Amino acid sequence: MVIIDNFCNSxxxxxxxxxxxxxxxxxxxxxxVRDKVFLGTVFKQHAIKAVIHFAGLKAVAESVAxxxxxxxxxxxxxxxxxxxxxxxxxxxxxxxxxxxxxxFSDTKPIPETAPLSPFNPxxxxxxxxxxxxxDLSASDSAWNIALLRYFNPVGAHESGMIGExxxxxxxxxxxxxxxxxxxxxxxxxxxxxxxxTVDGTGVRDYIHVVDxxxxxxxxxxxxxxxxxxxxVNLGAGHGYSVLExxxxxxxxxxxxxxxxxxxRRAGDIAMYFADATLAKQKxxxxxxxxxxxxxxxxWHWQSQNPQGYS
Ligand code: WQD
Numbered sequence: 001m002v003i004i005d006n007f008c009n010s011x012x013x014x015x016x017x018x019x020x021x022x023x024x025x026x027x028x029x030x031x032x033v034r035d036k037v038f039l040g041t042v043f044k045q046h047a048i049k050a051v052i053h054f055a056g057l058k059a060v061a062e063s064v065a066x067x068x069x070x071x072x073x074x075x076x077x078x079x080x081x082x083x084x085x086x087x088x089x090x091x092x093x094x095x096x097x098x099x100x101x102x103x104f105s106d107t108k109p110i111p112e113t114a115p116l117s118p119f120n121p122x123x124x125x126x127x128x129x130x131x132x133x134x135d136l137s138a139s140d141s142a143w144n145i146a147l148l149r150y151f152n153p154v155g156a157h158e159s160g161m162i163g164e165x166x167x168x169x170x171x172x173x174x175x176x177x178x179x180x181x182x183x184x185x186x187x188x189x190x191x192x193x194x195x196x197t198v199d200g201t202g203v204r205d206y207i208h209v210v211d212x213x214x215x216x217x218x219x220x221x222x223x224x225x226x227x228x229x230x231x232v233n234l235g236a237g238h239g240y241s242v243l244e245x246x247x248x249x250x251x252x253x254x255x256x257x258x259x260x261x262x263x264r265r266a267g268d269i270a271m272y273f274a275d276a277t278l279a280k281q282k283x284x285x286x287x288x289x290x291x292x293x294x295x296x297x298x299w300h301w302q303s304q305n306p307q308g309y310s
Contacts, residue, residue: 002046004039004055006032009167011309017161033077039084050092050223052216053081056125059171060100060267063122074125075132082136091143092223093133094216099151099205099233099272101127109205109238109275112149112231120267130231137229144227146219151205151235151274153212155294156301163301164209165308173242174206174294178302181255188257190242192264197271201242205235205273208289208297218285227282235274236287249295 003015003026015028027046031038033055042048056074057063063070078095085091102110103117118127130147137143154174156163169185170176179185193200215234222230240248246257280286289297 002027002029002042002048004029004031004033004042006030006055009057011165013309014162021157021159021161034072034080036080036084039080040087043084043088043090048088048090050094050220051081051085051090052094052096052220053078054096055081056096058098058122060120060122061171063125064120067121070121070125071128074122075128078129078132082132091140092145092220093143094146094148094219094223095129095133097130097147097149097231098123098126099149099235099274101130101149102272104269105272108271109273110233111275112233112278134229141228143229144223145229146223146227147229147231148215148219149231149233149274150212151207151233151272153209154206155208155210155289155297157210158297158300160297160300160304163298163305165305173204173245174298177246177249177257178298180257180259181249181253181299182302182306184306186258188246188259189262190246190259191262191268193243193261194264195270197241199241199243202268203239203241203271203273205237205239206245206291206294207234207236207287208294210297211236211287211289214288215279215283215285218279218283222283230282232279232282233274233276234279235276237274237276239271239273240291245291245295248291249299252292252295253299255299 015026019026057070100123101116101118102114103119105114107114118124133145137145164175166175180188190201197203250257
């Protein structure tokens with residue numbers, strides 16, 4: 001296996017930990033997915049059979065402030081990758097897409113056939129890359145492409161050796177809660193409790209990151225069987241509210257999570273969660289880990305690595 005990373009939002013230490021966990025040697029090559037010459041050298045030196053494309057920026061608020069950086073990294077990077085894959089006749093690709101392509105969907109749960117209406121630059125870049133790959137697949141049936149629409153990936157590997165290490169103050173709920181639990185942050189601000197949900201707080205489909213990883217392995221296996229183009233939600237198929245997550249985290253870890261209710265966050269949706277039927281049918285995959293597992297593993301990572309990978 002070969003990992004390419006420009007480390008703009010990760011650290012090389014992760015690879016050492018992956019090798020410790022798996023007992024496998026991983027070839028790590030620092031470089032940028034937008035650099036076609038660099039990519040060409042990698043494809044020349046390694047017998048690549050399939051690519052899982054994770055390389056992209058993923059912070060919604062940052063994408064609003066700096067859209068060109070997102071179009072360059074996420075769209076131009078993907079274009080460079082598939083052009084080099086074509087040159088080397090490597091036509092098996094798993095793409096890390098996102099539920100943000102659905103935008104403000106009224107359908108609950110959300111199936112893959114729901115209307116697509118992303119409303120922020122991050123979501124636009126994910127939909128644009130999906131369109132590029134859809135057109136590529138239509139132009140050349142030799143391509144096998146899995147577009148995986150992630151809902152809310154959270155948690156950490158059960159070993160506590162690898163996990164989420166966000167730059168600066170976390171935007172997302174779970175890393176923020178973990179840092180409050182660790183005393184790195186004072187209290188959680190809950191963005192609104194007046195939504196039409198079970199307790200008024202936002203509801204999301206949280207998926208354990210190890211379940212997410214296993215979804216990629218399942219997708220690779222299906223590519224092997226010449227699946228053509230496959231678009232699949234990766235989610236648990238049900239949602240949890242912010243308060244349900246906070247209460248579960250406290251129960252599972254014994255750590256207090258002080259919080260206060262504040263104004264809604266602009267752009268937030270009340271509730272969204274996946275229709276996970278297609279993943280079960282096409283990938284023979286479904287989530288195995290529940291919210292308690294997510295909270296336990298997130299805390300295990302945070303408590304073992306208070307400074308992340310640094
Ligand atoms: C979850 C809930 C907030 C922080 C994310 C990523 C996006 C995409 C989808 C990959 C919401 C509430 C949060 C806080 C809070 N991922 N919240 N206080 O907004 O669903 O989107 O997942 O493609 O990249 O942005 O996730 O974790 O930010 O919020 O009350 O300090 O927690 O209002 O209801 P979201 P999130």
